[in-house]
Amino acid sequence: GAFLSRRVAGLARVPFTAYYFGTEYRAATEVLHKLLFFLPVGWLAVRAGLSPPAALVLGACAAAAVETGQLFLPGKNADVTDWIIESLGAAAGVWLAGWLAGGVSVSQPCPEPSAAPRGPALRQPLRPLLLVAALAVGFLLLARLPFVPYNVRELLGGAHPVLSALGLALAVVWIVGFPAWLAKACAHTCHLRRLAAAPLLHGLIAFVLLRLAVPLESFHDVVGSPTLNWPGEWEIAARFLGLFAAVSAAALPAACLALGAARPAQWLAVALAVPLLAVSYAVVVLAANTDNLTELLAHSARWDAFLWVWLAGFVTALAGYGLAAWLGGHRVRWLPWMVVGSAPLAWGLLALGLEPTLVKYGQVFSALQFLLSADRAHYAGPGALALRFLLAWGLTVAVTAGVTAALSGPGSDRRPRATATPAPRPRPAR
DSSP states (O other): OHHHHHHHHGGGSOTTHHHHSSOHHHHHHHHHHHHHHHHHHHHHHHHTTOOHHHHHHHHHHHHHHHHHHHTTOTTOOOOHHHHHHHHHHHHHHHHHHHHHHOOOOSSOOOOOOOOOOOOGGGGOTHHHHHHHHHHHHHHHHHHTOTTSOHHHHGGGOSSOHHHHHHHHHHHHHHHHHHHHHHHHHTSSSOOHHHHHHHHHHHHHHHHHHHHHHSOHHHHHHHHOOOOSOOSTTHHHHHHHHHHHHHHHHHHHHHHHHHTTOOHHHHHHHHHHHHHHHHHHHIIIIITOSOSTTGGGBHHHHOHHHHHHHHHHHHHHHHHHHHHHHHHTTOOOTHHHHHHHHHHHHHHHHHHHHBOSOEEETTEEEOHHHHHHSSBTTBOOOHHHHHHHHHHHHHHHHHHHHHHHHHHHOTTTTOOOOOOOOOOOOOOOOO
């Protein structure tokens, strides 16, 4: 009781006191963390069917629950300022959902959909929460399997694996769900400004969620340790955004093509992939400060090897979104063939883009063996490697399709069929 009394009394301090007694960069980083971490709360609440006022109340209650829980933790500091900033982050997510849903059409206006009520998926606020919880449980179970690659198990190797699993699940929902939601928002109109700004927003929120979920060493393994003497973690964020640009370049056009976005939106998403790939190659390969990624690419990380690996990711994303579209009722002829043929096509593209022979740690192995083997002491053989690839591909496609279907609801975006009214028969002349 005495402990809680002191903690509650500390809530009456002047706002931003904790931010003042520190560096400016630390204050800016904390504000961005709290804003961007709660932004998906407001976005998911509106996506789940809540009205904007109800979504704002939900975001404020979630922030209050977090700060109230910190009252009981000696290592944490509850602060009314944090609650205000987190509530503003949720409000920004609510505004973002409405902003992305608006825009001016650059094509001919499509007929309004029928006034039939949408499926129950968009009216169940618990659906996104259940999705995040199910993914978190799946990650925890996956990390305990002995054949899972060690670099995947390291993602949940921190002091709080349950919180890491929840954060990782939320990051996966955002990374997969945001392109699908944007594609469905562009089903009848093409939002040029929204679609052009989508890759930056996609990468920024993904960085915040992953940074809060996985250990910092995992970021250093992928993007390298900071070498430019930038303040805070801005260099890590910039390098991550360069790497993630390739992910956005694959996910955004795949979602627009598979989920039936308007034709201008499809062309714009495909066109945006070109500069995104150029930026990603410049950051990941040309300006790299670690060889953890470049040594895995064939031909000394040549641009064509980078392109083959990206194409493997693109066809896998296309298969995942295509499966979600097929389950949602979009009977496009090429979708089932794309889903079935994606696995061998992705395998062949990875064989072209990844290094077949690496000499390291006193052993000789391929880049695929390095990525998919359980540990460095036991590299998978050809048969086991193919099986592991099929499992990884199938899991990626299933998660992509499951997240897309759960956030949109099966059949919720089907367009009504145009029914022609038969003309009355002319009466015969007497």
